Amino acid sequence: MKKIFILSLITICSLTRLAVAQTASVNGQIKSSSETLPGATVQLLHLPDSAAVSAQIADANGNFRFTNPKNGSYVVKAVMMGFQNTTSNSFSFTGQSITLPALVLKNSTKALKAVTINGQVPQLEQKSDRLVVNVEKMITTGDNALEVLKKAPGIKLDKDDNILYRNNGGVNIMIDGRMTYMSSSEVSNYLKSLPANAVSKIELIANPPANFDAAGTAGVINIIMKRNRLQGFNGTATATTVYGTYGKVFGGANLNYNTGKLSFYTRANGGHAASYNKLNLGRQIVTDLYSQENYWHPIGDNVSYTSGADYFATAKQTFGFMFRGYNSPQNAKVTSNSVTTNQLGQQIGSVYMLKPQYTNTRTYSFNVNYSYAIDTLGQKLSFDADYVRSSNINNETFSNIYFDAAGTRLGDTVKQRNDNPAKYNIRSLKVDYVWPFAKTWRAETGWKSSWVSTNNNARFENLTAGNWITDLRRSNHFLYDENINAGYLTFNKTVGKKWEFKAGVRAEQTVSTGNSITQQEVVGRNYWKLFPSLFAAYKINIDHQLNASYSGRISRPGYSNLNPFTFFSDPYTAIKGNPYLQPSFSKSWLMSYTYKSFQVLSLSYVRVNNAVSTIISQNDQTKESIATYQNLGNTSSLNATSAGSFNIKKWWNVTANLDASYDKVNTMTQGTPYRSERLSWSAGTDQTFTLLKNFRIQLSGYYYSPSISGLARTLSGSQIDAAINKTFMDKKATLSFKVRDIFFGNRYRSILQYNNVNTTWQNEWESRRFSLGFTYQFGNLKIKTARNRNTGATSEENRM
Structure with a gap:
């Protein structure tokens, strides 16, 4: 098994090096007059017809990267609400990575009317491989995480508060994608210590794919805690x-x-x-x-x-x-x-x-x-x-x-x-x-x-x-x-x-x-x-x-x-x-x-x-x-x-x-x-x-x-x-x-x-x-x- 492990690492590293060696890109950054602009929409347009080749969202630092476009002439266009659209000077791509000068977006002079958007997130969502319970949709005052979990479809508790899924006790409990490293009784006690309003979602995965551990005859339950990902x-x-x-x-x-x-x-x-x-x-x-x-x-x-x-x-x-x-x-x-x-x-x-x-x-x-x-x-x-x-x-x-x-x-x-x-x-x-x-x-x-x-x-x-x-x-x-x-x-x-x-x-x-x-x-x-x-x-x-x-x-x-x-x-x-x-x-x-x-x-x-x-x-x-x-x-x-x-x-x-x-x-x-x-x-x-x-x-x-x-x-x-x-x-x-x-x-x-x-x-x-x-x-x-x-x-x- 050790030999297989070493061989697997060598194979993965080789694939990575090969991929990197074959990757050429067009790189750049989107900025305003005072700071970078994460979340801006960036398009790569082919010349002379300005046909869109690819599009992406600038990352947390305003950076973008288009990988392996075909050889030819291009411009990059940046769009963001509240700013004027900006287009780069034309450039030629010949298979070698290039970095463009930063694209600076100016504030829009048009005033926008206030818009109120009311969205309704369903309490239950069916994904391709899992059922998602949106706990934030529920009133959970005074409840703990275990009390909310047992309301999810297919979930029961036995006499010792061990969790059953599809009437089977062989279920793995994850929190934010990580296993809880506790026994069944300790998991239950830990969930009792968590207030329900700290939970964002519960994912019920009856048949996990191969990248999940094979443990758990009944499947996997993933509890996602609230985490505000805002700047x-x-x-x-x-x-x-x-x-x-x-x-x-x-x-x-x-x-x-x-x-x-x-x-x-x-x-x-x-x-x-x-x-x-x-x-x-x-x-x-x-x-x-x-x-x-x-x-x-x-x-x-x-x-x-x-x-x-x-x-x-x-x-x-x-x-x-x-x-x-x-x-x-x-x-x-x-x-x-x-x-x-x-x-x-x-x-x-x-x-x-x-x-x-x-x-x-x-x-x-x-x-x-x-x-x-x-x-x-x-x-x-x-x-x-x-x-x-x-x-x-x-x-x-x-x-x-x-x-x-x-x-x-x-x-x-x-x-x-x-x-x-x-x-x-x-x-x-x-x-x-x-x-x-x-x-x-x-x-x-x-x-x-x-x-x-x-x-x-x-x-x-x-x-x-x-x-x-x-x-x-x-x-x-x-x-x-x-x-x-x-x-x-x-x-x-x-x-x-x-x-x-x-x-x-x-x-x-x-x-x-x-x-x-x-x-x-x-x-x-x-x-x-x-x-x-x-x-x-x-x-x-x-x-x-x-x-x-x-x-x-x-x-x-x-x-x-x-x-x-x-x-x-x-x-x-x-x-x-x-x-x-x-x-x-x-x-x-x-x-x-x-x-x-x-x-x-x-x-x-x-x-x-x-x-x-x-x-x-x-x-x-x-x-x-x-x-x-x-x-x-x-x-x-x-x-x-x-x-x-x-x-x-x-x-x-x-x-x-x-x-x-x-x-x-x-x-x-x-x-x-x-x-x-x-x-x-x-x-x-x-x-x-x-x-x-x-x-x-x-x-x-x-x-x-x-x-x-x-x-x-x-x-x-x-x-x-x-x-x-x-x-x-x-x-x-x-x-x-x-x-x-x-x-x-x-x-x-x-x-x-x-x-x-x-x-x-x-x-x-x-x-x-x-x-x-x-x-x-x-x-x-x-x-x-x-x-x-x-x-x-x-x-x-x-x-x-």
């Missing part, structure tokens, strides 16, 4: 207060400074919040009924921040860096009351648990990026390097008090404690090359290598005779190292104005070693796979479009899922990792029909082999239920979605989505065949009313029917929200009020029934909330410039 200094400040059962406050700022040569941005959000979660758990153990109520009351702070800069060294070369951090210290009071009754309904014993808990997740990531635009036709070479460091702290102290059938205390309080620190280091290098050729063809190729190391030293101790003694059954020191090398090649072809085709293949090699030092167990793997992808788009006319796609994907086990440590949340409930977990593989097909910005029908089918799920093993003697990560046989999901937005009246906009899914699970569970299948559906709508005096009202509601998720059968739920906002101060300030889950109908309820397991779950949380928010924009909001770049770290982060 000068500008920004947005937000403040929100929320009250449900407990109070919360959040605030943040998004600042940008752009000189044209240097674009700097920083974003910081923080908050203090108290909340709760109540779990009612019922288990049938032989003839006894075990009832448990767990109450979790966390109080914590969180802060997330991002800073970066783009430096436009020349018209062709751009350097960039970005730093992102996340910190979430939290103290929680956890209680559990477990009661066991016999078949006559008589209490035969109980246990009460008190567990103070301190957790903290710290994640820091750093990216450097270089981009070289070889020509104006789109030929481009780019490099990315990423480094991520993350640490998790989880300290708990258990106090367990046991009672007999009469409620009499049995013995002394049983005290235990758990210290479960985890550290992650991730490094990646990525190179990509884009080459348009033969007018209607486009090729892309690239290479990526990543290295991951984790260290988890979990220690569980019992207090015995005044001394803390290590419990070897519940302790484990686990190390994990992984290297993934990947290369890809894609070709894109347009046929006329109606057809577009794209085909690609990605090869990925995985080398990993899991080492349980405590259990003296080492598991190593070395495998590689090919992942093809195909796309076709047919544009019937300006309003109607058909799309079809296919891709093969992989979902590697999460790093902590491979750790054989047994983590107890209470005396009878635990979860355990599995070092022998295998990756799961999927095949995904999708077809869609779009009318304007409305996705009339999207039909997809996903089949997953070796899907990872938790299997509960119940010990009828000790009453312990331990959930272990295991590979299922296969799962499949046939999904149909219709979603879009439209206006009933000019002042009344409706966004609606309807989703239906037929899911099947076919596997062996602890040596016993298990089969489950079900048709489920969900529906949601947002009604937005634009009123006089800059008032806007939004009514939202959604419903989801009973469904299956892994081995669990989930029950129905619903939610109704209402919001009102007003803009003022020349539309720079917005004040909003929102009520969420008015009728308190959002719950998670599920049933597990297989072998000797017969369990019911019911989770409730602080879903009904009242929030008041204020947003203020300041600085220069008029001149647009700067770039929007995606950097190159991949799916390793989602598995931490």
Whole structure:
């Protein structure tokens, strides 16, 4: 693989040198009497007929560059609103690069009437390869990013707030084109810390092309944060207060400074919040009924921040860096009351648990990026390097008090404690090359290598005779190292104005070693796979479009899922990792029909082999239920979605989505065949009313029917929200009020029934909330410039 990597780099560099050697150009700059003019329209006109040969927009420094025109005589014409048109002196091009004197545009003497343009951006937009949710179209006061995400078509949350896309948990979450480098639960907690008004768009990519990592059986979700790419200094400040059962406050700022040569941005959000979660758990153990109520009351702070800069060294070369951090210290009071009754309904014993808990997740990531635009036709070479460091702290102290059938205390309080620190280091290098050729063809190729190391030293101790003694059954020191090398090649072809085709293949090699030092167990793997992808788009006319796609994907086990440590949340409930977990593989097909910005029908089918799920093993003697990560046989999901937005009246906009899914699970569970299948559906709508005096009202509601998720059968739920906002101060300030889950109908309820397991779950949380928010924009909001770049770290982060 190293030889292939070196050969690929040599090939890419050779292509670049060849391209540069064969490129000759006409260069110049557009200026006014006092400064350069970015955004001016520049035309290359052939003489003597003044026929337009090429046109482009001047870059952030007013520069332009026409590549490889035919030999002949030309002039360059510059046009910009508010200035008089200017044409250069004639010149001859003979195959050698030339630089023209700067074209100076004079101010126009004609006065322009004031023009007001009111544009309506649809809340849902169907692109050729993705569905885009424009969050800025929504009233999101008091919401966090996770709450907005779960309203997107095809998105659900499981009982632990893990994100499901097309009813599949194997989805990669990206932020601004970069992977989040967190586990599923950490991603959910991070999104909860981000205010929804910091999000600009959500991109749902069911079948990513080969230049994306192959990880993620369900596809990719890219969350694009707000970034004001305007010249000068500008920004947005937000403040929100929320009250449900407990109070919360959040605030943040998004600042940008752009000189044209240097674009700097920083974003910081923080908050203090108290909340709760109540779990009612019922288990049938032989003839006894075990009832448990767990109450979790966390109080914590969180802060997330991002800073970066783009430096436009020349018209062709751009350097960039970005730093992102996340910190979430939290103290929680956890209680559990477990009661066991016999078949006559008589209490035969109980246990009460008190567990103070301190957790903290710290994640820091750093990216450097270089981009070289070889020509104006789109030929481009780019490099990315990423480094991520993350640490998790989880300290708990258990106090367990046991009672007999009469409620009499049995013995002394049983005290235990758990210290479960985890550290992650991730490094990646990525190179990509884009080459348009033969007018209607486009090729892309690239290479990526990543290295991951984790260290988890979990220690569980019992207090015995005044001394803390290590419990070897519940302790484990686990190390994990992984290297993934990947290369890809894609070709894109347009046929006329109606057809577009794209085909690609990605090869990925995985080398990993899991080492349980405590259990003296080492598991190593070395495998590689090919992942093809195909796309076709047919544009019937300006309003109607058909799309079809296919891709093969992989979902590697999460790093902590491979750790054989047994983590107890209470005396009878635990979860355990599995070092022998295998990756799961999927095949995904999708077809869609779009009318304007409305996705009339999207039909997809996903089949997953070796899907990872938790299997509960119940010990009828000790009453312990331990959930272990295991590979299922296969799962499949046939999904149909219709979603879009439209206006009933000019002042009344409706966004609606309807989703239906037929899911099947076919596997062996602890040596016993298990089969489950079900048709489920969900529906949601947002009604937005634009009123006089800059008032806007939004009514939202959604419903989801009973469904299956892994081995669990989930029950129905619903939610109704209402919001009102007003803009003022020349539309720079917005004040909003929102009520969420008015009728308190959002719950998670599920049933597990297989072998000797017969369990019911019911989770409730602080879903009904009242929030008041204020947003203020300041600085220069008029001149647009700067770039929007995606950097190159991949799916390793989602598995931490």
